Each structure stands twice: as structure tokens, then as C-alpha cells.
Amino acid sequence: MKQSHFLAAIIIGSLFIYSCGSAPQPAAGGSEQATDTSMITGGGEEAGQPAAADDLKGTGKFTEVKLTHPLDKAMITAGKTTYDVKCAACHKLTGEKLVGPGWKGVTDRRKPEWIMNFVTNTDEMLDKDAAARAMMEECMVRMPNQHLSDDEARQVLEFMRSNDGKN
């Protein structure tokens, strides 16, 4: 009796092993992770680290922008063309807010580096920069990343300076 017990157990056991089972395999799926954070706006608590002095220049590749005098007319013209196509839908040249703030006085309110970082590195600035976040909360629209090239950004800055009556 003991023996048959044993036999039955072996048969059943081996069937389990034989049957259609299979050994564990590593999990499937590509290992790459989606990294675009452009549409994630953190809540109030996580938002906006207190601005250190350097933050007045914003976050991005521009750490030192050399302004030239007098204004560069060719850059102003090119900057206006970019403004008409990519910016004018939301920004007036007066101080009046349309979708985003009017541009009058922007070169007094912001450092040139901040402006160029904001228009070229829009998403990271909206995520991290306290001043940019404050403007977003006021306008309730995330500024679209209009993918300005470095040159276009510099030209737009020149156009802003001209709009502010700089020389």
C-alpha cells in the first residue's frame, strides 16, 4: 500500500512537471522609458524652488548673452518675421495681456539670458523656473514650445529690445 501510494504520487508529480508548464522567463517589453515631461505640471507643493540669484538667468544653454549697441537692424527685421509667425498669436507688443503677457518692458523685467532660455528651453523652464511658473499660473496656458533656433531666439530678443526703445 505504501508503495502504490508512492507510485501514484510520482505519476501525478511527473505529469505536473511534464505537462504544459514552462520555466519562468524574464519579463517582456522594451527597456526604454518615455521621457517627455513637457505636459506634466507639478502640483503647488512640489513647484517652484525658491529663486536663487542665478535663477534670474533661467535654465538652459544661455549663461552669458552679450548685448551690442547700437541695435542690429538685420536682427530686428528677422526677429519681427519670427514674431509674426510664431509669437504674435499670443503676445501683443504693448503691455496688454492677450493669451500671454504683452511684450512692452519685457527686457526690463527679465535678463536677456532668461528670455533666450525661456524661448528655446520652454518645457524645462515651465517645469522648474519660479518666474515662468508664476506666469503660467496667471495666464492658465502653458506657453507652446515653438522650437525657435538659437539664432531666431537672439533675433527675437533684439526685436524685443527695439520694441522697448533700447539702443
Added chain:
Amino acid sequence: MKNTLLLFGAAAVLVFTESCRMKSTATAVQGDAASKTYVAPGKYDEYYNFVSGGFNGQVSVYGLPSGRLLKVIPVFSVFPENGYGYSEETKAMLNTTQGEIPWDDQHHLELSQTNGEQDGRWLFANANNTPRVARIDLTTFKTVEILQLPNSGGNHSSPFITENTEYVVAGTRFSVPLGAEDAPISSFKENFRSTASFISVDKTSGNMKLAFQIILPGMNLDLSHAGKGVSHDWFFFSSYNTEQAYTLLEVNASQKDKDYIIAVNWKKAEEYAKAGKGKKVAADYAHNTFDEHKQAAASVIEKEVLLLDPKDCPDMVYMIPCPKSPHGCDLDPTGEYIVGSGKLAALIPVFSFSKMTSAIQQKQYEGNFYGIPILKYEAVLHGEVKKPGLGPLHTEFDGKGNAYTSMFLSSEVVKWRLKDLQVVDRVPTYYSVGHLMIPGGDTRKPWGKYLVAYNKITKDRFLPTGPELAQSAQLYDISGDKMQLVLDYPTLGEPHYGQACPASLIKEKQVKYYDINKNGNEFVTMGEKKAGVVRKGNRVDVYMTAIRSHLVPDNIEGVFVGDEVYFHVTNLEQDWDIPHGFAVKNNPNAELLIMPGETVTLKFTPEKQGIYPFYCTDFCSALHQEMSGYLRVSPKGSNVPVKFGTGETITGGSVAQK
């Protein structure tokens, strides 16, 4: 006690044996199937899987191994979801010699190749009903070219390609008389012909051109595949109805023991074409291309085609006898073995390319079919896979010496070895598998990790949805000795053949938005200042811009009943995944979906006086609901001046600053 235990043991044996053999729904999935297909939130699938949409005329894109639907690419059918075939820019894509044909039956797909390996540039698609071949650009996932085929009916053995995408082929399932000849159906044998079209593909632009058509006797060409490696110069087509029946084919085309696999030496055909052995004949067919710079399609009617007759071109075409109405015609990764799947046969014949070439050299013929030499079956045969199952249809390869054949009647996938033709594994499918697909499984370099079965019958696989059910697909892990079912998922339309390739081949080259400064659309509006309304007779052009979250102009007056109003909407956004939509009340067809930096045009002819709201249909921002406007349509002949604008810019005057 002893007896009871023994009995129990025996019962257990029976139960387990039975369940393994039957593989009911409950027992077919074993082990850690879930973890094999689980792609965690934010992670990407390993493969893009392009799947034909069958009678929906589109192509669907899934991720593997998750089976998640990523996109539907409109190809041969209009697509109200994004305006394909409705917008002024895309209407020409569906033009034919019979005018616009807004639907087709899309069966097979082929990814472009270089040296017999997938290169991730283009995807080709066939239209079965109104013979056409399309090319999809894999940087935009957009149909950019459609070529109609003359002298063709039922473009089924298409769009298979040669190893360097030199040619895409198109073979006729339905023989028809050539040209515009009026012939009685009963004169099938005398007047009906099948044709194998070779479409050349420009290496750089991808543009297609109908290079030549090979005229073959009246019969049904079914499927095809190009040679590879050793058989690079050849193309192989399966055929049925070599009985040449034209009625009750179910019976009349199943009379002969053997039909043929047709071997075409396309290199030789190319030489004959160059040497002037062909005959140029008049033939009308549409050639539609989408110009990415102009952002618009144009349709040209081609006027001529070059025909090659095997009678004038010796050594170009041979027939290989193949049992019982063969369907699939598949070549292994080395190009040496040609697998013909006779759908009514109880075996799978495997032919040898090297035996074929020596049979040709030694003229081992057993007759001819309308003058085309028929090679001796035994002289070309590598061997037969015995008792593989019932109803073999298609075969793909894993690159490790194994072939996988779908069995429609016995509803299973059978794995067998090329070397000794022994069956080594079989798994059931749910139910009645048609095509199967291994990523790269018809190329020189298969990625033999997964296999997908595209089934014809769904029945009880998913929650029931009335009489009409989605088609079912099943994913198998084939990395081990035994195939393992790991996923069951519904698919759109009726998938026939599919293709899959590693995501890395495609994903880095995706266009994310169109540079607005390079927008070459005739009706682009470069910035809001240029937005406006222009009237010429009863044609009204509205130059409109869209950006989060307003349209310019959003007030339009001075439009009358019966005017032809063209809304040219330019999306000024320059960021990924920010399309805007555009719809206007009572427009009798579809909306527009405008990608960032793109201009798309909707034509609207108001038939009644009234106020017509229009708005953005693609939720774009917190103020999306505000992104709207009004069109005032006044009675014909009334004295309402043109007036347009947004906010304080609303002004009169009919001239836009274009």
C-alpha cells in the same frame, strides 16, 4: 484504499493527457504568460507590428509584445477621423481612372529591405479590389503614394518586394482581358490573361513606376515572394485555377492534382525590357503622389505600359508543379527552399532552388503550359512535410532552421525543421488561422522571438458584441523549443498579412512637427497678420490660423448660400503632438486634423442661410472649449459686406494680406 489510490492516479493521467492534447482555453496558457507581454506604463514595446486592415482598407499599427493599438494609417479608404480623402490636399490620393474610389480591400504588407533585411524606410500595401499599390512613409506614418495597375483584376499577390526593394510586384488573382477589349466570359481561355507587374522603386525618393508587366496564361495568381541570397534574381508566384474555370470555382478550380508555382527570373525580365523585347501598349492608370513640401497630393493619369510575353523572352518563366491549389509561396532565409502550401493537400511540398536551376539546365520538363516549360515535380522537390495538419496556408521562418506553417482547417500552427522536414511542435489557434507572422520572418534576418497568428474566426474569444465580432490575433513566444501562447487580442478590420520590425529601426526618425517656415502649401497663412478672407466670384478662400486657443479669423460675414468656401487652416504650433481639429456645422463630410506647422483645407458649400459655428475638435488646452467661431451665411444676393477677424481685429474689406 490501494485500489482507490491507483484509480485516482490513473484518472489524473487521463485528465492531464487529455488537457494537454486538447488545449482548451483554460489550459492553453501556461506559466508566466502575463509577464511576457506586460509592458509597464511608460515603457515601450519592442516591435512595431504593421497589420493589414482587410476590408477596412487601412493599416493598423500595434506594439509587440503588448498587442496595444498604436495607430490606424489611412491608405485606401477615406478616414473622416483626420480628413484623409476629404481634405482638398488628400482627395487626389484616392483618384483612379474611374474617379475617386474611397474604399478598398487591403491584404498584404511588406517593409522595404536592403540586402534582404528590413531597413525601416517604407511600408508597401496592396489594394485587392481596384488594383493599386501604396507606399507609406515611416517617418510620418502617412500614405505618400498610390499607383493604380492596368491589365489587372484582384491584385492579390502583392506588394512583395525584391531584396533591395528594386521592385514591388503585383499579380492578378482574377485574370481579365488585356486592354479595353469586350469579350464574352466564356472565352476565358482565349482572351483572359493573368499578369505579373513589376513596379520599380527609386532608391532615394521611393517613387514607384510600373516598369513592365509579364503576360501569363489565364489562371489565378495567389501569393508570391521574392528569392533571396542564392535565388536573388527570381520571384515566385503561387497559382490556382489552372483549370481555367470561370464559374463555380469552388468545384471547377479544384479538379487538378497539381497547379503551379511560377518562377520568374526578374533579372532576365529586366534585361529583356531594356533590350526592347517588350511591347509598349496604351493603358490608362492613375499615379497619385503626396508632396510633403506642398503638403498636397497630385494625381497623374499614366498612358502606357510595357508588356513582356514569355514567348518572346526565353528562360524568363518556368512552372513548378505544386499540389492542390497552393496558397502561400514562401522562401526560407537562405533563399534555397521554396515552400508551397497546397491548401487542399495533406502535405507541404518544399522545393529546392539549386535543384530547380539544375532541372532547368538539364531541361527536365514534363510538358508546357501555353508554351511555358513545366519542370518535373520530383526534379525540383527537396521533400514533403508529411501529415503536417489540415489546410496549410502560409509559412514564416525563425532564422534558426525552423519553419512555421498556419493550418486553417485544423486551426493550428505547426513548427517543422527545414533540414529533415520533421514536425517538431504544434499549437492550436483560436480559431482558423489565416496568415501568421514572425518579425522579419520573410526576410534574410528573422527576429525569431514572437509569432502572431491572425485568425479568421473569433466566436467566443472576447466579450460578445452582437453578430459582428472583431478578429482575433494570438501572440506566441517561440524563443524556446515549444511554442507558447502568451496573448490573445482583438484586431481591426480583417487582418491578412502583417509585418513587424524592431522599434529601433523606426522610432528615432519620427517627424514630430512640420517646420512652419518650410510650409510650402499654396494656401498657408504665415502668422495671424496674414489671416483673412478673399472672395473671387462665388469662391471664398478663408486663410485661417490655429494656435492654443483661438482661430483667426473667428468671425466671418459676407458669405452667401451657394458659395464655395475653402477653409485653409494653418496650425501655427511648433510642438509635438499638438494638432488642432476643425469642423463646421452641417458640413456634409468630415473634419480636418491639422498637424503642427501644417496647412489643410476643408471645402464647404452652405446650402441654407444661417449662423454656422465652427470649432477645434482636438482637445488642445485648458481653453480648448473657447477655441471656436462663427460663420454667417446670408441669402444669395443680399447686401452683406465681407467682414472678418478675431477680437479687436474684426474689420471689413475683402482683401487678405496674402
